[in-house]
Amino acid sequence: MSPIKTTSYNQLDIDYLIDELTLAEKISLLAGKDFWHTVPIPRVKIPSIRVSDGPNGIRGTKFFNGVPSNCFPCGTGLAATFNKDLLVESGELMGKEAKLKGAAIILGPTCNIIRSPLGGRSFESYSEDPLLSGIAAASVIKGIQNEKVVACLKHFVCNDQEDDRRAVDTLLTDRAFREIYLKPFHIAIRDSNPKSFMTSYNKINGEHVSQSKKILQDILRKELNYTGTIMSDWYGVYSTKEALDAGLNLEMPGPTRFRQINQVLQAVQSNEVSEDVIDENVRYILRLVNESLKAEIPDDVVESPNDDPAAGELLRKVGDESIVLLKNENNILPLSKTKIEGQGKIAVIGPNVKVAQDSGGGSASMTTRYKITPWEGIQTKLEEGNNTVGLEYSLGAFLDSTLPDVGLTLFNEEGEKGLNARFYKHPPGHKGDRLLLEELKLSTSRVLLSDYSSEHLDPNKPLYYVDFTGTYIPDETAEYNFGTSCVGTAQIFVDDALVVDNKTKQTKGDAYFLGMGTREERGSVHLEKGVSYNVRVEFGTAPTYTLESGLEDAGGVYFGIQIKSTPEVEISKAVKLAKEVDTVVLVVGLSKECESEGFDRPDMDIPGSTNELIEQVVKANPNVIVVNQSGSPVTMPWAEKVPAIIQAWFGGNELGNTIADVLFGDYNPSGKLSMTFPKRLQDNPSYFNFGSSNGEVLYGEDVFVGYRYYEKIDLKPLFAFGHGLSYTSFELDELVVTNDGDSVDIKVRVTNTGKLAGAEVVQIYIEQENPLIPRPKKELKDFGKIHLEAGKSGIVELSISIKEATSYWNVSKRKWQSDKGTYKVLVGTSSDKIEVEDKFITSKTFNWVGV
Known part of the structure; x- marks a missing residue:
């Protein structure tokens, strides 16, 4: 065999390799090795390259108990900064953190268009406007690629809803396609040349994008002169010959479904697929490898978090600039950190006060290195003011239909926030040694075990057991609900007494694994304020499941705790508190359960009784500031009644500090809305044409998306695109x-x-x-x-x-x-x-x- 040739940066000699590789080796390169890696060919020193999810932070290779990451504000929040240089800095930090996770390719940014507030991944994109979307994406890409890490721009193109996302046929005019939906990708290529693209799941005018010669070859390659690598979204390939001919270079993830060596060899030998087509696709894979090698990531890299204080400082700066001051009548804001006339006591009320809504759900989720809740941010801010202002709290309303994550509400055996998890080979009650596999500390009670492994387990039959333990200390004396849903079996014990049984009798639900898990089973117990209670959840993995799931992995478990009450009772307590204070800060909005990959929102409303809470509180105390956290617009029927409104997005690690910075004037807000906030969903131009209808979605608003529509028909929204006030x-x-x-x-x-x-x-x-x-x-x-x-x-x-x-x-x-x-x-x-x-x-x- 000839000696292996490389060039500078240990770059592969692509022409040499095209000649040297066997046809079988070439075919193997055209799909991933596993979920996160490309296929290596050691014989000719082609390495495996790692990718990582990255819309608002770099997760790494693990869904379960991943190495902690720094979480940025969501995409719509990043775009709300309207700060090109700051977005470049954000991209640079993402690039640095990718290297710490051993990833040479970041699967992001996302620059699809927010044509409706209901889009499940709207929070992950940037804007309703193609120019802002394109410039935001280009700026982040520049930053990522300044660090020699590859950005993978997604999802190309028209992936603007989650409903029926793998099959839906997007019907639109060529003008709308060019001026609105293609334009952000056009701008990103022009201004930053992302080294890779990810195709979308959907069809456009009858043809899946991932196998469309018109879109991938005629438009992307020839017209836009794109020279980077094109990969599929995960399991977003639907053919062998058509996708190869269209120039879908890389099928992800691996192992392949459509590019098995024998299958493609036969297609080549029968002249169904040209060997030139194989070579051309391989050429782009090798280009991607060469671009990835420039990051100089060691083969033996161990994933690690970025604990540099400078990272937190940048996240706080980005978060500060993302926040939009929507309304500020009579200059009620900023608040004072010291007692002044009319402001001696503050009540902080709402379901998002003591939880950290750091990001939306799906591929944007990650194990966050730390989270600052709004309560913690406000407390810290008042301590800076010598704590002369009194601070009170009330829940006020429930948000999610399932009980909340208590990973940072419980205390583990070391007295830290979190819980302990012990993994066993055998179930509780097993006679003899249960064989302890591993002990871990976790920061979440929403546990997916799809990628957990142990040398003591059969990888083809992931049967094992986990005991989760933690101490719960109630804020008040009351009856408390405990609940769990799972793929597997689960029971919850409080001080060794069985409170919830999701093991001996299970019922199918839709709150977990997109309908594959049980419903949330609940039980309640009376708890005393300030008393420590030992909570234990005994979980058996998916093979113990008594229902049908279709899963081949270990499944997972969600469990939570919340005071047992009614909306009426909680609103009554909040109103009573509001009457006793000078100023009320209502922290409300959405959560991962509301905005997530995998489903769209059913309506634009904040779930539960939040709107009624705000209406009642403002009657009790007119000095109300509403802080809304969401990645996309929500209905605000109370907007005219409250003097101040802040849009705080899903704010990443520093969300609590950034909200406090703006509330107390340590940062003068400068964010601008990256999308229009309509008064009601019916006003949105996509109202009649959103979601899949018999496998189709019609983009009937044509080029009149967002503010283009509202201005064309002279319809005044609640808050206009680009709106944002200052102090x-x-x-x-x-x-x-x-x-x-x-x-x-x-x-x-x-x-x-x-x-x-x-x-x-x-x-x-x-x-x-x-x-x-x-x-x-x-x-x-x-x-x-x-x-x-x-x-x-x-x-x-x-x-x-x-x-x-x-x-x-x-x-x-x-x-x-x-x-x-x-x-x-x-x-x-x-x-x-x-x-x-x-x-x-x-x-x-x-x-x-x-x-």
Whole structure:
């Protein structure tokens, strides 16, 4: 055999390898080795490359008890910063953390369009606007790839709902496809060249994206000149020949379902698949390996957390800038950390006060290195103010339909927050040694064991038992509910007394594993305030399950604890407290159970009795601040009645501190809404056309998505796209617009006219006068953020190419078209607050394609 050839960075010689590899070896490269790795070929020194989920943090290779990660605010929160440089910094931190997890490829960012508030993964994407989505994605990609780590942009394309996501046929016009849904990916290629793409599950106009030559070859490769590697979403391949011919380079995960060596060999030998097609796909895999090698990750890397304090500082900065001040009547905010007239006692009320809603669910979830709850953040802030302000708490309302995760409510045997888990070969009551396999400390009571392993277990029959133990100390004397759902069997004991039995009689439910597990079984027991109670959950894995699951792994268990009460009782307690204090902070919103990969929201409302809670509390005390945590819009029927509203998103590790920073004015809010908040779901343009109907979804709103629709029909939303207030005030003036024929250059002066330092986002919208076809009234074309001291002015300068500023997709010509004519430059601080405007004129009509 010839000597192995490499180039700089220990790069593989691709041309040499294409000649050297056997056909069987080439085929093996076209699918993953396992869930997280590509296939190696040691004979020619092709290494295995690791990937990791990464929409808002780098999980690593384990779902169960993974190495702790730093969690960023969700995608919509990141985009709400409107800060390109900060997003680059965020990407750089993601790249650094990927290396610590041994991952050379991050499966993210996500830049699908939020066409409806109901999308289960809306929180994971960036915006309803393609320009903001594309720039946010490009900025994060730049940061990731600055660290020589590969970004995998997803999900290409039109993966904008979870309902029937593997099969749904997305029906839309070519114009909507180009101007709205393809545009973020177009921008990302133009500005940051992500080294890999992930295809979406869905079909577009009758054909699965992962096997569409039109989309992957004609558009992505030829028109957009994309040279990176294209991989499937996990189990998102539906054919052998069609996907290979279309240029889907990598099937993930492994082992392969559609690219088995014998199967593909026969297809090649029978001329069903050309060997040239195999070589071309292999070439892109080898390019991906070469890009991954630049990260210089050791083969023997051990996954580790990033404990650098600088990481926490950046997460806090990003979280601060993501928070949007939606409303602030009579300057009720910021609050004071010391007692002043009218503010001597604060009540913090709501189901999200003492839990950390760090992220949405699904592939965005991870074992977070630490979490700061809003309660903890506010407590710490008041301690900084010498604790002269009194602080009280009430639950007020229930949020999730299942009992909450108590991983950080219980205390383990060492007295730390968390629980102990002991893994055994044999069940409780076994005569003789149960054979202890392992002891672990966990920080969650929502346990999936799909990737747990032990040398003492048969990997083909994952039968074993786990005892989870912890100490629970109630906040008040009352009856408490204990509950568990599982794939397997589970019983809960409190001080050795059986309280919940989900073992001897099980009932199918839908709250776990997408309907594969039991319903949540509950039991209750009276507990005394301040007394320590020993809680033990005895769990047997999936082989002990008495129902049908279809799972081949160990399954898992969820268990929780919560005071047994009714909405009426909890609201009554909250109202009583509200009457006794000067100011009320209501921390409400959604959770992982509401917004997650795998399902869409049924409506736009906050579940449970939260709205009734807010209505009753504001009657009892008018000084109410509502802090909403969600990744997408929620209905706010009380918006006119409360003086202040903050949108805090799913805020990552530092969410409690960032909420407190804004509440008490240590950070002057500068976030802007990355999507429109409608008054009601019926106002949303996708209202009649969301979700799968007989396997199809019609994008009937065409290009009129988000603010484009609301402005076109003159419908005022609750809060407009780009909206966000500050504790200071700004003015825009002295707009100068110049056009050199290739670009339009914009200068505008921004003055901080208030008494506090702060930051403002200058938003540039373009409107065509007398368009030849129906177009939105205006479209966002760029933005810039500027920080100014009180009384100071600064200049924001932006340059936009004429073709990007003016063009629409000409369906008949299948090209972008810029019409000669007059265009308005509208400059403001939100889509509905334009402060200055000017015009420019173009002298010719022209068409173009590409980037």
